[in-house]
Each structure stands twice: as C-alpha cells, then as structure tokens.
Amino acid sequence: MNTPLAERLRPKKLSDYIGQDHLVGDNGLISKIVAQQSLPSLIFWESPGIGKTTLAQIIANEINRPFYKLSAINSGVKDIRAVIEKAKQSQGMFSQNSPILFIDEIHRFSKSQQDSLLEAVEKAWITLIGATTENPSFEVISALLSRCQIYTLKSFGKNELKTLLDKALSEDEVLKTLDIQIKENQALFRLSGGDARKLLNILELVISQQNPKHKIIIDDKSVYKIVQEKPLKYDKSGEQHYDIISAFIKSIRGSDPNAGVYWLARMLEGGEDIKFIARRLIILASEDIGLANPTALVIANNTFQAINIIGMPEARIILSQCVIYLVASPKSNSAYMAINKAQDLVKQTGDLDVPLSLRNAPTKLMKDLDYGKAYPYAHDYDGNFAYHNFMPDEISSESLYQTSNNPKEKHFKDFLKRRWKDKYEF
Structure with a gap:
C-alpha cells in the first residue's frame, strides 16, 4: 500500500x-x-x-x-x-x-x-x-x-501523541497485521515536536526498516539510529522546519557565525520561504539584541525590505550579511523581559486608574475635575526632566525595566540614575 x-x-x-x-x-x-x-x-x-x-x-x-x-x-x-x-x-x-x-x-x-x-x-x-x-x-x-x-490550534501533547500512536497500531489496516511492540516512545514524541504527521512519518520509517516477518521492536535507540541514517526530508513548504529555525535562532543568540550561516544555508537549500527567515531575524534583533545595539533592528528590517525587492538567489547574500551582523552584535533581552513583566503585572492588577495628573482634559468639566492638574511639562524644566509619578499609585514602586550589562545600556543606566536617583536602583 x-x-x-x-x-x-x-x-x-x-x-x-x-x-x-x-x-x-x-x-x-x-x-x-x-x-x-x-x-x-x-x-x-x-x-x-x-x-x-x-x-x-x-x-x-x-x-x-x-x-x-x-x-x-x-x-x-x-x-x-x-x-x-x-x-x-x-x-x-x-x-x-x-x-x-x-x-x-x-x-x-x-x-x-x-x-x-x-x-x-x-x-x-x-x-x-x-x-x-x-x-x-x-x-x-x-x-x-x-x-x-x-x-x-494547539500542538499535540504526550497524551494526544500516545492516543494517536495506539490508534495507528490498533486501527491501521497495514500496521495491525504486524507484530509491533513499542518498548519506548520518548524518541518518537521528542522527534515529532508535537506534530502528528511527523510522528506517523517517523513511525512508518522506523517500521519500514525492520523485517515485517519478525517481531518489530521499537525503542528510543532504534528510533534515533534510523532517523539519523535516513533523516526525514526538510519540507520546503514549511511543514517541518521548526527544529531548523530553532537551531538558527539559538546560534545567532549564542554569537556563533559559523553555525548561524550553516543553519541559514540548510533552510535556503531546503527551499524555505526567505520572508519567513527575515521575519525571524527582525524578532531576534529586538528580543535578543535589543537595546545593546538598537541598529540591529534597523538592519533586520532593511533586510526584510531588501529580500522582497531582490528575491532569490541574490537574497541569500543579504540574509547572510544580516545574520553575521546580528551574530556579532552585543546581546540584551532587557526590552523583552520588561514587556513580559509589564504584561504579567497588568494581568495581576487589572485596570488601575490613570492618575489624575496624567489624564487628558479636552473639556471644561474634565479640567474642573482636576484632569491633567499638577502635570509637570518636562520641557519647562532644566534638562527636560521633572520628577513625577507616571504609574498608578498602587504599583508606583514596581520595577519592570532592568538594564543588561553592555556598553549601550550602561549609558541608559547612568541617564536614568541621574534623573530618578534612588527610584531606579539597577
């Protein structure tokens, strides 16, 4: 069949x-x-x-x-x-x-x-x-x-993968005629990455490499061995590319140019959508480099624009340049961590009132209710700064942004400490 x-x-x-x-x-x-x-x-x-x-x-x-x-x-x-x-x-x-x-x-x-x-x-x-x-x-x-x-839709967890595996062995017209024993399933689940089709493809590959006339034993060692010897093809339609893109991102985050360019080549040779690659570089430029080198986001965004104009095969050169630039950039995830903390705080505290001094006052009634009262317009003060509470009172002591240890953010740290004194103790 x-x-x-x-x-x-x-x-x-x-x-x-x-x-x-x-x-x-x-x-x-x-x-x-x-x-x-x-x-x-x-x-x-x-x-x-x-x-x-x-x-x-x-x-x-x-x-x-x-x-x-x-x-x-x-x-x-x-x-x-x-x-x-x-x-x-x-x-x-x-x-x-x-x-x-x-x-x-x-x-x-x-x-x-x-x-x-x-x-x-x-x-x-x-x-x-x-x-x-x-x-x-x-x-x-x-x-x-x-x-x-x-x-x-959600990726399959272990329970769903186990149900699918049992269903394949008990209901499939071909497999149920074979004597198959699954002694271990960890490798099957891990290699599938929550992808049901990939799980069944790996199962079918492993079974096909054994003699159907004898009892077929499936354990983690045999699965890893067979998949390494006969790897599933990288799907250029984008169906099974998540392991490769994960290795790609982690290599750039880890500042390894050889690995970054290698995984880029793997995707390009597999026919991966170059816009998919470029989008991931934009995300990485903000998530993993961020304020340590804000120009990285500009470079990544320009890369996305350029590869849309140029197309393959020349787009590979532009992508390679961007990858190497991002690899060689200092790394910081402070912006990523700050927005995570802020969103968690919002979920915990709900819709806190905006302080009166920060509210908009387009009508007389709002002004009479003290909307915008006591707001210090920063440009009227020395250094374009006036000490003021810009957070809801209930969370005014919360600290969301923490600088990372890199030269660029050291300047941010010094700037904030000069203005906010003890409020920003990094």
Missing part, C-alpha cells in the same frame, strides 16, 4: 478527531458550529501537522457543504476566481449553504490574491477557511481578517 500512514489515519468525523478539545470538545466552538449548522469564515493558526486541513474537511462533511481546496503555494488569482464561480453556481442565492473554500498556507498569498477573496467572502458566495502557520495579524490583510474568526 503506497498511501502514507498519516493519510490512511486521517479522521473523517469530528468524533474521531484527536486533540483540540477547546474547539471540538463537547463545549468547543467548532462543535457548536457543527451543531448549529452555521459556519462563519475562519482562519486556523498554529504549527504544522496538527490537523488544520483535516478539521476543515470534517467540518464540510458534518454540515454537508461543498468543499473546494487550494494551496497558496501553487494557486493564483485565476484559480481563486474559478473556484468562486463554481461556488456561486452551486450555491445560487442561499448564503447559508455557501460552499467552503479551504486555502492551505494562506499566509503565502500576496495582497492582490487575498483581495480577490474579499467580495466572495463579504457576499457569502463562499465560506473561507484558511490555514496558516504564521501569525495572521501580520500575514493576512486587515480587510480579510475582519471578515474571519481566528481559531488557534
């Missing part, structure tokens, strides 16, 4: 779907949609291999809607329009029965391609279900985003 194990095990009903209890459980949002037979346009967001495509197909089956599927990798505006015309013809004027158009990797569509969907979604000629591994806030145009609900 040539059909891959992952495809053979693809569930056909919502009750067979593993994981995503927040969506498909008894009180899940998708379960309610299916029960009500009322489907809005959706975008599924999360890592690959956790069932976005499968869930879309199941929804179409459960509510008995026509289902059209496009991949953003090899489809254009012409393909979109052709599907929309088919959908309009099959639907007529009854929007509640609009066919489902599923677009895999919708983040790869250009603005013009996404624009071509707007009228069809707005007039309910189709119900759109998009799938993306990228943050839709960055990758989907706002006009389309406003017409869709965003559902975040």
Whole structure:
C-alpha cells in the first residue's frame, strides 16, 4: 500500500478527531458550529501537522457543504476566481449553504490574491477557511481578517501523541497485521515536536526498516539510529522546519557565525520561504539584541525590505550579511523581559486608574475635575526632566525595566540614575 500512514489515519468525523478539545470538545466552538449548522469564515493558526486541513474537511462533511481546496503555494488569482464561480453556481442565492473554500498556507498569498477573496467572502458566495502557520495579524490583510474568526490550534501533547500512536497500531489496516511492540516512545514524541504527521512519518520509517516477518521492536535507540541514517526530508513548504529555525535562532543568540550561516544555508537549500527567515531575524534583533545595539533592528528590517525587492538567489547574500551582523552584535533581552513583566503585572492588577495628573482634559468639566492638574511639562524644566509619578499609585514602586550589562545600556543606566536617583536602583 503506497498511501502514507498519516493519510490512511486521517479522521473523517469530528468524533474521531484527536486533540483540540477547546474547539471540538463537547463545549468547543467548532462543535457548536457543527451543531448549529452555521459556519462563519475562519482562519486556523498554529504549527504544522496538527490537523488544520483535516478539521476543515470534517467540518464540510458534518454540515454537508461543498468543499473546494487550494494551496497558496501553487494557486493564483485565476484559480481563486474559478473556484468562486463554481461556488456561486452551486450555491445560487442561499448564503447559508455557501460552499467552503479551504486555502492551505494562506499566509503565502500576496495582497492582490487575498483581495480577490474579499467580495466572495463579504457576499457569502463562499465560506473561507484558511490555514496558516504564521501569525495572521501580520500575514493576512486587515480587510480579510475582519471578515474571519481566528481559531488557534494547539500542538499535540504526550497524551494526544500516545492516543494517536495506539490508534495507528490498533486501527491501521497495514500496521495491525504486524507484530509491533513499542518498548519506548520518548524518541518518537521528542522527534515529532508535537506534530502528528511527523510522528506517523517517523513511525512508518522506523517500521519500514525492520523485517515485517519478525517481531518489530521499537525503542528510543532504534528510533534515533534510523532517523539519523535516513533523516526525514526538510519540507520546503514549511511543514517541518521548526527544529531548523530553532537551531538558527539559538546560534545567532549564542554569537556563533559559523553555525548561524550553516543553519541559514540548510533552510535556503531546503527551499524555505526567505520572508519567513527575515521575519525571524527582525524578532531576534529586538528580543535578543535589543537595546545593546538598537541598529540591529534597523538592519533586520532593511533586510526584510531588501529580500522582497531582490528575491532569490541574490537574497541569500543579504540574509547572510544580516545574520553575521546580528551574530556579532552585543546581546540584551532587557526590552523583552520588561514587556513580559509589564504584561504579567497588568494581568495581576487589572485596570488601575490613570492618575489624575496624567489624564487628558479636552473639556471644561474634565479640567474642573482636576484632569491633567499638577502635570509637570518636562520641557519647562532644566534638562527636560521633572520628577513625577507616571504609574498608578498602587504599583508606583514596581520595577519592570532592568538594564543588561553592555556598553549601550550602561549609558541608559547612568541617564536614568541621574534623573530618578534612588527610584531606579539597577
């Protein structure tokens, strides 16, 4: 049988779907949609291999809607329009029965391609279900985003992976005819990274390397050995790239130029989307270099703009230059840590009142209520600074920003201490 194990095990009903209890459980949002037979346009967001495509197909089956599927990798505006015309013809004027158009990797569509969907979604000629591994806030145009609900899917945990593994051995028509014993599953789970499809691909690979006439023993040692000898192909469609991008980011954070350029080359040779790489460099420039070298963010952002203009193969040179620059930059995560602390503080303390002195006073009534009173306008004071409490009184003593030990932030530290005296004790 040539059909891959992952495809053979693809569930056909919502009750067979593993994981995503927040969506498909008894009180899940998708379960309610299916029960009500009322489907809005959706975008599924999360890592690959956790069932976005499968869930879309199941929804179409459960509510008995026509289902059209496009991949953003090899489809254009012409393909979109052709599907929309088919959908309009099959639907007529009854929007509640609009066919489902599923677009895999919708983040790869250009603005013009996404624009071509707007009228069809707005007039309910189709119900759109998009799938993306990228943050839709960055990758989907706002006009389309406003017409869709965003559902975040979660990577599989050990329990879901174990359930899937048991299901494969007990229900698959091929595997259940074999004598298979799984003595250890840690390697299977670790190498899968929470990706159900990757788990099944590894399982199938390991089984294929053993004699089906004998008992097949699967343990961690054999799994690691076989996967190292016959590694799963780096998926240039972006399906299984998270281990590589993790190594890439950690190498730059660790200031190793050889490793940074090596992992960059691995991604480029695997056909990785250069915009995906450049976006990660922008994030790293702020998260891991930050205030130690603020120019790093400018360089990374310019890199993103440049590779969009130039394209491959020359974009590889621009990416390499940026990687080496970021590798050689001093590192600081102080901005990253500060916003984390601030958000945690907001969650703990809730909506604290803005101090009266900091409030806007556009009306006479607000001025009479002392809005903005006693606010010291910094530019009226020596050094453009006036000592004042800019935080809610309840948390005025909280310290969120802590300088890192690098030359640039030493200047920040000195600047703040000259003004705030004991308030900022780093």
